[in-house]
Amino acid sequence: MAATGFTPILSGDAKATRNKQKTRAARVVSLYERPPPYDAALEELEAFSLDRLKVLRGIERLRLSNASEAELRQKTKELLRKYLSGDELRKDKISHFMLRLAYCQTKDNRDWLVDKECELFRVRFEELVHKEQKDFLQDIELQVGLVDQEEFERVKGSLAAAHGGKITGTHREFFKVPFEAVPSLVATRRVFVNRGWAYVGAHQMAPLVVGRFKEHLAKALQITAKAWPHVAATDESNRLAPIVSFLSKQYQGSSDYTEVQTSGNSVVTLDEIPNLAKRHFPMCMKHLHASLMSNNHLKHQGRMQFGLFLKGIGLPLEQALQFWKTAFAPKVPGDKFEKQYAYNVRHNYGKEGKRADYTPYSCMKVISTTPGSGEHHGCPYKTFSESSLRAQLQQLQITGSDQRQVLELSKNHHYQLACGKVLQLTHNGFQAEEGINHPNQYYKLAKDANCNC
Ligand code: SF4
Structure with missing residues (x-):
């Protein structure tokens, strides 16, 4: 051979x-x-x-x-x-x-x-x-070859060089695959490549x-x-x-937060929003609310993220129309609002277009979006600079080692854990080991707990 x-x-x-x-x-x-x-x-x-x-x-x-x-x-x-x-x-x-x-x-x-x-x-x-593993690779007909003992002895030195100078296994622990099938291993020189074949250790096969x-x-x-x-x-x-x-609808555990609550105390009125934002909104929604109040405007993605969240916490359509109209009023006259923006609000509530009942965005969706210039949607634990995030935490009275912990989680891309930690620090009685899955879940947990903010 x-x-x-x-x-x-x-x-x-x-x-x-x-x-x-x-x-x-x-x-x-x-x-x-x-x-x-x-x-x-x-x-x-x-x-x-x-x-x-x-x-x-x-x-x-x-x-x-x-x-x-x-x-x-x-x-x-x-x-x-x-x-x-x-x-x-x-x-x-x-x-x-x-x-x-x-x-x-x-x-x-x-x-x-x-x-x-x-x-x-x-x-x-x-x-x-x-x-x-070999059986499975054969079952799925992946183009993979074996390395026999004789060949192994011949290439051992090169294999050792690619594997940090030491090989502990035998020829049975290596496969040969076309080198283009493992670009990251080739790019980082973690495999020996010869005549188009990459010699991949069994432990390196999983990504492929x-x-x-x-x-x-x-x-x-x-x-x-x-x-x-x-x-x-x-x-x-x-x-x-x-x-x-x-x-x-099961992956968040109980609810997809699409329902507008219509009975008793669970209906939210527009007058309640500032206080609720301060006490119970997650940081992504606090930020959208604050931006809306200071700019009297939000771009499309921000309106979608925030509007559907408000719908999910129980703001009825008529109140929502009034809320957006009032917030936009210093910059957008009433007739222009009716022509350009009211349709979208009604659309989110399934009253226009396809009449679909649109779902509030999950954390996963919010985190996956990247705001451009002049936009305020997205997850602050991901999009904010460290100094902006620190300032936000300061405002929530989160300081010292607690603050460092939240910043560290964000820096390491654990945005939902950082968010859960903030909820835990600002609301007594909430344990946050599992992080937050949904902004409306945060709101519900925050409302059910005792706010100390
Ligand atoms: S983790 Fe989720 S709820 Fe928390 S700020 Fe980010 S997107 Fe909002």
């Missing part, structure tokens, strides 16, 4: 034989390329999906709480044992495909699902021993395989998003559609 030749993992015959068998690898990890071939009762569909959501939300919480890699792996295994064991393969496949249906409709939901499923996939892949999984799932969700409305409108309108709709 030439030193740079490609030794496929299995020959054609061997592959055919192996394809008839289910490897352990194929039971533990899957690209979910084919819909599950199982019958399931409707109750099972819902129960399995809720259990998978518990695993994915558990992973999200671990990430938000800055868990170490070892802790993430350990806790994920525990979550899998607790929620997805038993009829493992069936439950895994059914729940995955159900969540695809539930989370395909909006970009936010698709991104969330892809992100969490990738984490789960990665942990599972890394748990496989080398032979199982997760990349494949991610690409596949993102594409599948786009296709499902296009197909599902047609299916839901016909045969499945009474069967699957209610479950899918219910599941799609």
Whole structure:
């Protein structure tokens, strides 16, 4: 065998034989390329999906709480044992495909699902021993070759150089992949490259395989998003559609905060907004409110982020129209407001255009936007400079080591944890280990706690 030749993992015959068998690898990890071939009762569909959501939300919480890699792996295994064991393969496949249906409709939901499923996939892949990883790579027909003993001896020196001067494993711990499949490893010189092949350690394979999984799932969700409305409108309108709709609202735990409260104390009036902003709004909404008050204007993205938030806390449409009109009044005359802005407010409440009931933005959506010049939307823990954030914290009486902790969390991109910490520091009785998922969740938690600000 030439030193740079490609030794496929299995020959054609061997592959055919192996394809008839289910490897352990194929039971533990899957690209979910084919819909599950199982019958399931409707109750099972819902129960399995809720259990998978518990695993994915558990992973999200671990990430938000800055868990170490070892802790993430350990806790994920525990979550899998607790929620997805038993009829493992069936439950895994059914729940995955159900969540695809539930989370395909909006970009936010698709991104969330892809992100969490990738984490789960990665942990599972890394748990496989080398032979199982090899089986899986063969199952998904990734162009990967083995390194035999003779070749290993020949390239050992170069491998050692690329791996920091030391190789602890044997030839069995290396794969060969086309170098363009691992651009980040090549760019950072963490692999030995020879004649188009990158010699990748088994521990370096996960990003490559997760990349494949991610690409596949993102594409599948786009296709499902296009197909599902047609299916839901016909045969499945009474069967699957209610479950899918219910599941799609579950990732924040209880509510998607779309409902405008209409009874008793939960209706908010425009006169209450300044006081509520001061005491119970998260920093993103405090900032939008303050900018609106000082500039008598907000650009489109800011109006969307803030307007939908206000709708979610219970500001009725008529009050919302009055609120925006009054705030804009010094700069925008009443008739111009009616022509240019009132439509948008009504639109957000589902009274114009497609008459869709628009959802307040989640933290994930807010964080993913970047305000341009003269814009004030986005998450301040991400967009503010350190000095601006410090000044905001100062205003909330957050100083000393508490302030440093919030600044440190923001600097390390843990925006939702920083936000949770601020809520904890300004409202007695709230524990913030898990961070904040939604501005309207912050508001609700803040209102339910005792404000000490
Ligand atoms: S973490 Fe969420 S609620 Fe808090 S400021 Fe950022 S976007 Fe707003």
